[in-house]
Amino acid sequence: MNGAESLVRSLSTGGVEVCFANPGTSEMQFVDALDRTRLMRCVLGLFEGVVSGAADGYARMAGKPAMTLLHLAPGLANAGANLHNAKKARSPMLNIVGNHALRHLRYDAPLTADVPATAAVFSDWVRTAQAADSIARDAIEGLAVATSHPGRIATLIAPADIGWDEGGVIARPIPPHGPRPLDPQVIRHAVAALGSGALILCGGTVLEDPASTRLLAGIAKRTGAQLMAPGSNRRIERGAGRAVIPRVPYPIDMAIERLAPFRRAILIEAQPPVAFFAYPERPSLLLPEACEVIQLAEFDQDGRAAVRALADAVGARPARMTDAPRPEKPQAGPLEDLALSAAIASALPEGAIIIDESLTSANEMERLSSGAPPHSWLSITGGAIGIGPPLSTGAAVACPDRPVVVLQADGSAMYTIQALWTQARESLNVTTIVFANKSYDLLKQELFKVGANPGPDALNMLDLRRPELDFVALARGMGVPGQRVDCAAELHRVLSAAIHEPGPFVIEAIL
């Protein structure tokens, strides 16, 4: 058994079921091992950003890592933007990145570059395998890191010769670290801080657990504290019967205003809210300076236990939720924000997975979908655009029985549009709604915030209208059917049909 096969067999025993891959020559022995063992589902991406984003989407929905297979430093760099998003999401992920054979590295062959340095930027753990008899052990240690609470990015660099050398040894699973214990003194401190003027900012794994968010709603009701969630989250379980937790808004002035009333902030798997970017004459931190910040649970601690501890201390019970009304489908009319959002929210069936890379469009969607049937909501976590198409691909691989609906900004879609091909290849039920405002609209807003008075060159650089992108043609080019719509009632109808049909579909929504 060679090193590559020992790695695949060990990871399979450790629970890894899927490999998202864009391999090259230096990974051929892993392709061969995956082929011979047939222990994992192999999903090909035509670009590495598809691979890393899909692995993130899979991890968020499956709650466990996929393996990725990437090719040297350039392939890893291509995966980097969505590895960044996954790292900020604290998604569990294990990357296997090929490198030249150890003996070959010194000769500066064309593809030689510093793989470990590339990996370090976007990983929490990096190791280079040194021998065929230890590569499986390395991978299993990486897997344990990746799956330790709440999730980490582990990258194992696999020189080609170590993959093909004989002498591979199967490694047994290693149990991951659970959450780090809470500090009883901090819990007491947090309990004392509850009440009017207090904010409970909860993120991470808490938002994935409807029991925890209902209990949080009970705490809020009992104490007068208010609940919020960070602006971007790995996954929120929401909809009818579940607590509604507003998110910190993206626009900095709105965020500052929204957070201004708070005197005490209790953070659970969340960090102090920070502006997405710095702006002239605006603070970086968004809470009022005088606000006391209590870090009840760091990211690697047990946020759900923290919620239970608070509830026990104040005698709170899970709140019975009064649901927002079920969204109504819109009349015929142009795709303005409210009608657009209503068209989508009213089409959501139970169990839908929403992938949100909407940026400046469909701003009413979050509010209108609060009363929709229970669903999952996955955001872009690290701000690296181009996550929607891959994230949805991976989520659909993890949950083949749940429809995936992507709220997709058009400019962002173009970074990883290749994911559509994988969706067609794997017959994934992903419906992507491209919000065709035909510009980097977010950047136009940002341009004004830095004090610019933009002229034609600046606006031209943020404009996607010349030539117009045709997402239906792009989708067809990758084997995905699509349709262009410009009416809210038609969007509702086409989306409803696409959700109930198997396989992918692209809707270009002309705004």
Added chain:
Amino acid sequence: MNGAESLVRSLSTGGVEVCFANPGTSEMQFVDALDRTRLMRCVLGLFEGVVSGAADGYARMAGKPAMTLLHLAPGLANAGANLHNAKKARSPMLNIVGNHALRHLRYDAPLTADVPATAAVFSDWVRTAQAADSIARDAIEGLAVATSHPGRIATLIAPADIGWDEGGVIARPIPPHGPRPLDPQVIRHAVAALGSGALILCGGTVLEDPASTRLLAGIAKRTGAQLMAPGSNRRIERGAGRAVIPRVPYPIDMAIERLAPFRRAILIEAQPPVAFFAYPERPSLLLPEACEVIQLAEFDQDGRAAVRALADAVGARPARMTDAPRPEKPQAGPLEDLALSAAIASALPEGAIIIDESLTSANEMERLSSGAPPHSWLSITGGAIGIGPPLSTGAAVACPDRPVVVLQADGSAMYTIQALWTQARESLNVTTIVFANKSYDLLKQELFKVGANPGPDALNMLDLRRPELDFVALARGMGVPGQRVDCAAELHRVLSAAIHEPGPFVIEAIL
């Protein structure tokens, strides 16, 4: 004047005329400065790999750097694969990469990541600007590094606040370093090594200069030495009236066989030939072990002067070339290698720029085009696939009066297919011939070389047939007209027409 404006004005005075950009919020003050000054042509890419590859193509044809404008670590990572190719090409390039404001970095905002570490992997020079009054000087120093012989990748990290702060100071141009002097003793050594059994392996700037290559041909004629070029080169000037210099073949066994006769190798702006990848039971270095290697000119030395020195020593003159016959256009018939190559070679007008990411297709093209009218030939230099569409975009920006013809593998095309949109936007005369073999054909060949006996899963991971990519639809989606062809005579006809029409065109050649 703020820092951003001082940078733009200084670089413009330093000779930078074009900015390839995919900016984000942290670069808005640079967009604003480019807009207000109108000193540079701004070319937008919809993905950062387009930006870096286009800057490489521009540099190779213009002989000077463009500026790129990239967004934080994820944007820089997206640019990484083609920065890698540019670094291996020793193309001059100056990247301006935004970062968070210095005061904002400590708060771990979503887009925070290690920009300098990301830059270091794919750059020869990295600096982070520290103040508005020195950022222009930093950029000018980076420009001097980038333009020093033969070319380097310089990356300046620009924190947002330093761009928008007032107090920018214009910096004057700094002359770049010329080539490092040759060692007279090494020249004598090389002269003594000439004769039968000697190889002159010449790369870099030598291949860009027809006078040098004709002189090399004269040296070969006079001494019995043989000429070769590395497998991948930044740019070769070739065609009728120019010396024919065969390249070291990619397949390792063929390369070893081809190099076996040599007893002495004189290297001019080239390194000892190395296998692209390591393989089991194959050497890394391709010259025979007993072959003496004389490094006459390193990459940073003057290869053209080295050629003149050899010629002077042996009394050689530029050879009068006996041109290969002008390629003839093919009969109607399937797109087999010979007919495919003939269809393209016979359509090339004088001054064409060939972008070669053909990989496993059109293997006869190099031979058949030797007698075509004089043209430039640009290769993928670092092995990071996905260079063809962007490289051609930049080359066309540099040379608006010369037609660009791209020999494009289908799998590779998909990494940076977004470049087509920029070609349409800028009305660039780029004709892309996609060789649709519908697989990662190169990898299939590589799979066998590592000793695999591939089964269905392995072959499936290298297959692009399910679903079939439709490059004509993809092109149309980005505003580029296209046509599918499956006959050699038709390819010749469609290609000839596309070359003579302005604007981009995509030909999907069904192999």
